[in-house]
Amino acid sequence: MASIIFDNVSKTYSDGVDVIRQLCLTVEDGELLVLVGPSGCGKSTALRMVAGLEAISAGEIRLDGQVVNGIPAQRRNLAMVFQNYALYPHMSVRRNLEFPLRMRKLPGREIKRRVERIAEMLDLTALLERKPKALSGGQRQRVAMGRAIVRDADAFLMDEPLSNLDAKLRVQIRTEIATLQTRLGVTTLYVTHDQVEAMTLGQRVAVLREGRLQQVAPPGELYRRPANIFVAGFIGSPGMNLLRGTMEEKDGNPVLRLGPNRLILPEQVLTEHPGLQTRPGESLLIGIRPEAIRLADDLAEHSLPARVHAVESLGHETILHLATDLASIASDATDPAASTDPAPPLIAVLPGQHRFRPGDTLQLGIDIDGLRLFDMSGNAVG
Amino acid sequence: MKSTTRALTQLLLYSALTLLALLFLAPLMIMLIGSLKADARVLVEAGTLSAFLPAEASLQNYADVFRRSDFLRFFLNSVFITGAIVTSGLLVNSLAAYAFARLQWRGRDLLFNLVLALMILPFEAIAVPLFYGVSMLGLRDTYLAQILPFIANAFSIYLFYSFFIGLPKAFEEAARIDGAGTLRIFFTIILPNSKPVFASVAILSFLTWWGSYLWPLMVTIGPSVRPLPVAIAGFFTLPPLLWGDILAFGTMMVAPVLVVFIMFQRWFVRGVAASAIKG
Numbered sequence: 001m002a003s004i005i006f007d008n009v010s011k012t013y014s015d016g017v018d019v020i021r022q023l024c025l026t027v028e029d030g031e032l033l034v035l036v037g038p039s040g041c042g043k044s045t046a047l048r049m050v051a052g053l054e055a056i057s058a059g060e061i062r063l064d065g066q067v068v069n070g071i072p073a074q075r076r077n078l079a080m081v082f083q084n085y086a087l088y089p090h091m092s093v094r095r096n097l098e099f100p101l102r103m104r105k106l107p108g109r110e111i112k113r114r115v116e117r118i119a120e121m122l123d124l125t126a127l128l129e130r131k132p133k134a135l136s137g138g139q140r141q142r143v144a145m146g147r148a149i150v151r152d153a154d155a156f157l158m159d160e161p162l163s164n165l166d167a168k169l170r171v172q173i174r175t176e177i178a179t180l181q182t183r184l185g186v187t188t189l190y191v192t193h194d195q196v197e198a199m200t201l202g203q204r205v206a207v208l209r210e211g212r213l214q215q216v217a218p219p220g221e222l223y224r225r226p227a228n229i230f231v232a233g234f235i236g237s238p239g240m241n242l243l244r245g246t247m248e249e250k251d252g253n254p255v256l257r258l259g260p261n262r263l264i265l266p267e268q269v270l271t272e273h274p275g276l277q278t279r280p281g282e283s284l285l286i287g288i289r290p291e292a293i294r295l296a297d298d299l300a301e302h303s304l305p306a307r308v309h310a311v312e313s314l315g316h317e318t319i320l321h322l323a324t325d326l327a328s329i330a331s332d333a334t335d336p337a338a339s340t341d342p343a344p345p346l347i348a349v350l351p352g353q354h355r356f357r358p359g360d361t362l363q364l365g366i367d368i369d370g371l372r373l374f375d376m377s378g379n380a381v382g
Numbered sequence: 383m384k385s386t387t388r389a390l391t392q393l394l395l396y397s398a399l400t401l402l403a404l405l406f407l408a409p410l411m412i413m414l415i416g417s418l419k420a421d422a423r424v425l426v427e428a429g430t431l432s433a434f435l436p437a438e439a440s441l442q443n444y445a446d447v448f449r450r451s452d453f454l455r456f457f458l459n460s461v462f463i464t465g466a467i468v469t470s471g472l473l474v475n476s477l478a479a480y481a482f483a484r485l486q487w488r489g490r491d492l493l494f495n496l497v498l499a500l501m502i503l504p505f506e507a508i509a510v511p512l513f514y515g516v517s518m519l520g521l522r523d524t525y526l527a528q529i530l531p532f533i534a535n536a537f538s539i540y541l542f543y544s545f546f547i548g549l550p551k552a553f554e555e556a557a558r559i560d561g562a563g564t565l566r567i568f569f570t571i572i573l574p575n576s577k578p579v580f581a582s583v584a585i586l587s588f589l590t591w592w593g594s595y596l597w598p599l600m601v602t603i604g605p606s607v608r609p610l611p612v613a614i615a616g617f618f619t620l621p622p623l624l625w626g627d628i629l630a631f632g633t634m635m636v637a638p639v640l641v642v643f644i645m646f647q648r649w650f651v652r653g654v655a656a657s658a659i660k661g
Contacts, residue, residue: 053555073558080559086552090574103561147560 002064002154002187003029004050009059011045011211019045021211022059027155032181032188033216034202036195038234042211043191047157050189052076064154074103079148080157084164085140087132093119093143094128100151118146138169145180155187162197174201195235199223207231224370225272229378232287233331238319238347240287240372242336244327249280256371258286259326261302263368273373275382284381285329285336287372290319293348296365303363308356309345318354321345322364336378410636417443417633421626443630450627451613452605453634459525460609461638463598464591466529471587472580474533479542480568484554494543500536506596513600523603532591538583545579546572581649585642592639610635 004027011020019042027033035043048054050061052073060067068076079100087096094115101111119125122142132140141161148156161177162170178201181188192198198205199219207214207222207230215227226232226240233239245258254276256263270276296303310321328343329336348364356362373381411434416424418439427433447453481487482494512531521527549572557567573580595611602608614635617628643650 051555051559053558073555074561074563076559078559080556082552082556084550084552086550086556088553088557088571099557099562100560103566147556151560 003027003062004155004187004189005060005062006046006050007060007062009046009049009061010057011042011049011054012057019211020049023208023211023213025206025213025216027187027189029187030185032178032190032201032203034190034192034198034205035208036192036198036202036205036234037208039193040210041208043193043208044159046208047080047159047189047191050155051078051080051157077151077154078157079151079153079155080159081144081148081161083160085132085144085161087140087143087147089132092129092131093124093135096132096143097124097128097146097150100147104151114150118150121149122146137165138173141165141173142176145177149180149184153186155189156181158188158190160192161190162192163194170197177201196237199235205235207234209234224372225380226287226372227380229285229287229329229331229333229336229374232372232374236289238290238349239331240289241293241346242329242331242374243286243288243346244329245284245286247276247279247282247284254280256284256286256368256373258366259304259324261304263302263366265371266369268369269371269373273381276373279381283376285374285376285378287374288366289370290347290349292367292370293346293350294365294367295350296363303365306346306362306364308358308360308362310358311354311356313353315353317352318350318356320348320350320354320356322348322362324364333378336374336376413629413632413636417626417629419443419626421624424625424629443624443626444634446624446627447631447634451616451631453613453631455605456608456610456613457634459607460592460611460635463525463528463609464588466525467532467591468584468587470529470533471535471538472584475535475538475583476542476573476576476580477568478534479539480546480572482539483543483546484551485564497536497539501540509596509600512597516601522601523607524601525607527601528598528607528609531597535587538587541583541586542576542579545576549575578649581646585646585650588642589639 006023006025009020009023010018012018023046025033025035035046037043045054049056050063052068052071056069060069062068063076063078088099091099097115097118098111101114106114115128116125119128122145124139124142124146127135127139127143132143135143141164144161158177162173165173174197177190190198190201192201199222202219204216204218205222206216209230215222215231217225217227222231222235226235229240229242232242243258245256248255248257248262250262250264254265254270256265265276304324304326306322306324308320309323312319312321322345324346326346328346330344346364375381412428415434415436416428418436418441419427420438420440421443478497482490482497516522516527516531521530553571553575554567557571562570593611594609595615598609598612599615602612605613610631614628614631617624617631
């Protein structure tokens with residue numbers, strides 16, 4: 001087992017495009033860390049640099065304390081699971097599983113023992129003589145996992161291994177991967193663009209955007225305390241709503257002005273944003289999780305009027321797209337202060353089923369305990 | 383109305399294709415049937431429909447070919463020379479193409495363009511300098527002179543390259559991570575997944591070198607290392623000029639080509655199509 005360390009790693013392609021910018025990240029020994037981000041954010045490149053499939057432009061990658069920048073892929077003792085599985089099409093499942101062991105010149109008896117043990121562990125015994133093309137997507141995925149596990153590698157690298165599976169199978173294999181990783185205790189760097197996968201699998205999750213690390217934290221913290229508006233919008237489905245507000249002071253206490261309402265901030269919000277006291281008069285972005293919005297009575301204090309724009313009913317919950325008088329900002333805005341993009345709708349997730357139609361008007365209440373506040377440059381208020 | 387037009391178009395199309403096929407088949411038929419006729423009748427019947435009718439067929443011409451020349455010797459020479467060019471060509475050209483398609487090295491693109499440029503150079507343009515080179519090396523009248531210059535081949539490299547560039551990189555990357563080096567990857571992963579292109583390159587180079595005439599004529603002196611195309615020419619230059627014998631010789635010379643082509647046709651078509659689409 002080994003830790004994986006990115007120490008100020010950068011990657012610039014020959015055409016001058018910076019894919020990874022000064023990445024500093026540690027995957028602890030035995031940890032499953034998920035690297036998540038939108039398409040093109042550089043997450044796969046980061047993984048491939050660890051694997052030795054891409055050269056590093058600057059910085060160091062260390063495996064178990066040893067710098068591996070110049071060590072070719074075949075000598076790094078890492079195992080990788082590819083997005084399209086990359087099973088050797090001309091070899092049977094058995095030969096696929098044997099391949100990494102043969103390359104290491106293990107004795108025949110040991111190869112046979114290991115392959116059979118892995119096949120049993122992953123329920124592949126009956127499929128050992130089949131070719132990959134005769135397997136279903138889920139079975140191929142398990143063979144790819146098996147080929148990674150069979151060698152006792154120092155670490156696993158997984159490049160979107162579930163993205164070719166249908167939704168149901170994805171959930172099943174996701175659980176299998178998590179169980180297997182815990183059982184084997186192998187350091188794992190897992191790349192995905194799917195934040196649900198990241199949140200359910202990762203012991204810690206690292207969010208990447210345009211080659212820059214945005215935040216590394218356990219899933220719960222990433223959800224509760226996003227470091228900036230990008231993370232706030234990316235993590236959670238749907239992502240956090242961002243509204244413009246202003247800090248005010250009333251009787252010496254900080255008060256948040258949101259549209260017509262003045263919200264007295266609860267103790268929890270104040271503790272999580274210690275820098276807030278010093279910002280009276282300042283504009284802020286207020287992050288509200290869709291789950292923190294509920295229906296309110298017309299007469300309730302601090303209720304906000306809204307008009308239903310669209311309704312998505314998922315059975316166990318209903319997602320409402322709402323038009324309000326509040327100024328909202330898109331979480332991927334590069335300069336929220338100057339953003340002139342059309343304001344995105346406010347999204348609310350209500351438990352259960354509701355019979356709203358587009359055009360209906362309603363009153364909203366907000367659970368302000370879970371508010372997250374950001375300055376106008378998009379970073380969380382410290 | 384529409385279906386009638388369609389049927390008519392189909393009929394016309396198939397008729398045209400059948401005619402074309404017959405046109406290509408005719409010389410082969412004339413050769414095969416002529417080879418079974420007495421020498422005197424071959425030329426007399428050549429311009430008539432009788433050219434396609436094997437009246438009084440006999441194998442006398444075949445026996446004459448073996449009596450008048452050392453056919454077996456020429457045949458084995460051709461098999462050896464062509465076989466050596468094809469097999470070593472498959473190895474050398476596929477490895478070169480793999481290096482162009484997948485490995486990173488300085489000057490790769492420039493060199494690849496130069497190799498591509500070689501494709502437009504006709505052999506006749508380099509025949510004389512090549513002849514000097516072979517003479518200086520003392521290789522005249524040897525098998526080596528007929529094999530060595532043709533192992534590396536720009537067109538073969540191009541066909542391999544077009545195929546390799548279309549193979550998913552993930553297989554190679556997986557193998558690399560599994561611990562395989564470049565050569566191992568080539569032989570255990572790339573090669574088994576490239577059968578169609580190996581088959582088409584093999585057939586194309588077999589056809590080219592089996593029928594090669596000019597160069598063997600230049601570098602061979604005696605019959606010991608001569609291949610079939612040069613040997614058949616001997617039947618024209620030395621009297622008596624017997625057309626039945628020539629056609630029998632030709633039939634025996636063409637037969638292996640047809641056998642090879644029919645055996646590997648499936649691979650050949652797939653390989654050429656794949657190269658064409660991906661290239």
